[in-house]
Amino acid sequence: MEQKIYDVLIIGGGPAGLTAGIYASRAKLSVLILNEGAVGGQMILTNEVANYPGVEKTTGYHLANSMKKQAREFGCIIKSNLQIANYELSGAVKNVELTDGSIYKALSVIIATGGKPRQLNVLGEDTFRGTGISYCATCDGEFFTGKDIVVVGGGNSALEEAVSLTKYANKVTIIHQFNHFQAFEYAIAEAKENPKISFVYNSVISQFNGNENLQSVSVKNVVTGDVSKLPTQGAFIFIGYLPNTNAFKGILDLNDMNEIITTSEMETNIPGVFAAGDSIAKRYRQITTAVADGTIAALSASDFVAKSKQHHLVMQN
Amino acid sequence: MLRTALHEIETAEELKKLISENENVMVCCGRMGPMCIPVYDAMEELEVEKPNVKFFSMAFDSPEAWIVRNDQACKGFMGLPFTMYYKNGKVAHATTSIQTMDKIKAVLKDKFNA
Numbered sequence: 001m002e003q004k005i006y007d008v009l010i011i012g013g014g015p016a017g018l019t020a021g022i023y024a025s026r027a028k029l030s031v032l033i034l035n036e037g038a039v040g041g042q043m044i045l046t047n048e049v050a051n052y053p054g055v056e057k058t059t060g061y062h063l064a065n066s067m068k069k070q071a072r073e074f075g076c077i078i079k080s081n082l083q084i085a086n087y088e089l090s091g092a093v094k095n096v097e098l099t100d101g102s103i104y105k106a107l108s109v110i111i112a113t114g115g116k117p118r119q120l121n122v123l124g125e126d127t128f129r130g131t132g133i134s135y136c137a138t139c140d141g142e143f144f145t146g147k148d149i150v151v152v153g154g155g156n157s158a159l160e161e162a163v164s165l166t167k168y169a170n171k172v173t174i175i176h177q178f179n180h181f182q183a184f185e186y187a188i189a190e191a192k193e194n195p196k197i198s199f200v201y202n203s204v205i206s207q208f209n210g211n212e213n214l215q216s217v218s219v220k221n222v223v224t225g226d227v228s229k230l231p232t233q234g235a236f237i238f239i240g241y242l243p244n245t246n247a248f249k250g251i252l253d254l255n256d257m258n259e260i261i262t263t264s265e266m267e268t269n270i271p272g273v274f275a276a277g278d279s280i281a282k283r284y285r286q287i288t289t290a291v292a293d294g295t296i297a298a299l300s301a302s303d304f305v306a307k308s309k310q311h312h313l314v315m316q317n
Numbered sequence: 318m319l320r321t322a323l324h325e326i327e328t329a330e331e332l333k334k335l336i337s338e339n340e341n342v343m344v345c346c347g348r349m350g351p352m353c354i355p356v357y358d359a360m361e362e363l364e365v366e367k368p369n370v371k372f373f374s375m376a377f378d379s380p381e382a383w384i385v386r387n388d389q390a391c392k393g394f395m396g397l398p399f400t401m402y403y404k405n406g407k408v409a410h411a412t413t414s415i416q417t418m419d420k421i422k423a424v425l426k427d428k429f430n431a
Binding site: 037038039040044046059060061080081083129130131132133134135136138139140143144212213234 | 348349350351352353354355358359362392393394395396397412413414417418419
C-alpha cells in the first residue's frame, strides 16, 4: 500500500505549531502535527495569560486546548507524546521516522519544536527534583511555607517568582551569576523592596546537598572562586530556555545559540522546510510572536506546496 | 475539580474500592498546573494503549486526597503532582513532580509488567 504523503508535516504542538496547523488545514491542505511532549508546549507552563489580544485573562492550558480543538476542527491530525528518531528533509518528499519505526512523509515540513527550561546540570539536581528543587513556584510554593529557600536566576521570571514565593517562604535568597539583573526595572524594584528577599551576586550553585530532602546548596563565587554552603530547604530554578534543535544540527543552519536561522518568510536553508516559534533565532519569545511565526510559516508552506504540485503537473504533461 | 479526560476519583473510599477491584492502578493527584498537565496528558494516551492498567486523577486540594497526601510513600514529596502506582491494592511506587512519558512507561513496565 502506498503511504500517504501529507502536504504539511508540523513538528511540535506549541502555539507556533498549532497555529500553523490551524492555518494550513483551513487552507484545505492535509496536515499532521507530530509532538514529542504534551500538546501546548511551554504555553501550558503559564498559569495566567493576561496579554493575549482579544482574551482578557486565561490560562496557558485553556489557550492550548482551544488551539488544539480549533486545529482538529479544520481537519488537522495531531499525534503527541511520541519520539522522533530521524529526519530526512533534503528531498522533494520529506521523511520523519519515529522510534517505533513508523515513517511519515510530506511535501513540506514546519519545525516548531520550541524550547525547554534550562537546567543547572550540577550534582544533585536530578536527585532532589520534587524533594526540594522545583521549576514552578505556583505549583509547589506552598510546600515551602515557613522555610528558607533560594531562587536561581536574574531575569523577569526569577525575580517575579521570588516575590510570589515570599507569600509562603520565611526567607528567599536570589542567587545570580552576574552583578546586575537582566529583568525589567519594575521586577527588580519589587524584589529589592521586599524585606524577605536577599541577594547573592556573582555566584552559581555548584552542588545540591541533602539526604531524603534538600538541605543546602554549595554556592561558588565566580569572581573569587570561593565555595560556601548555604542551608536551604528549597531551590527554584528560573534560568531561561534552550531551543529544542539538537536533532537539526548538521541538517539546518543554526546560529551559535543553536537557534534555527530563518528568513522573514520562515524559510530555512532547505527548500520546503520552514521553522517557527521559540526554536528560531529571534529576540522576543511570547505566545503572540510564536502564533505570528506559525501563521507565516503555514502561509509560506502553503505557497511552496502549491508551486510543488503545479511543477509536478507541468512535468507530467 | 480537575478537567481532564481521566476519571476523577472524588473520595478516599472510592480510591480504596478501585485499588481493591483492579490489579494495576495509576493515580495522578494534582492540580490543573504546568507540572501536572503533562502527566495527565500522558495518562490519557496510555489509557488507550494499556488496557491492563486503570488510570485515574484526583484533585490534590480535595480534603479526600488525604489518602494520597498522607501516604508514607509520599513522605518528603515537595512537588506536584503526587503520582501513585498501586498493585493488588498496595502502593508499588510513587513519584513527585512532573514525569515524562518515558519515565511513566518505565514504571508501568517495571511495576505492572505493562
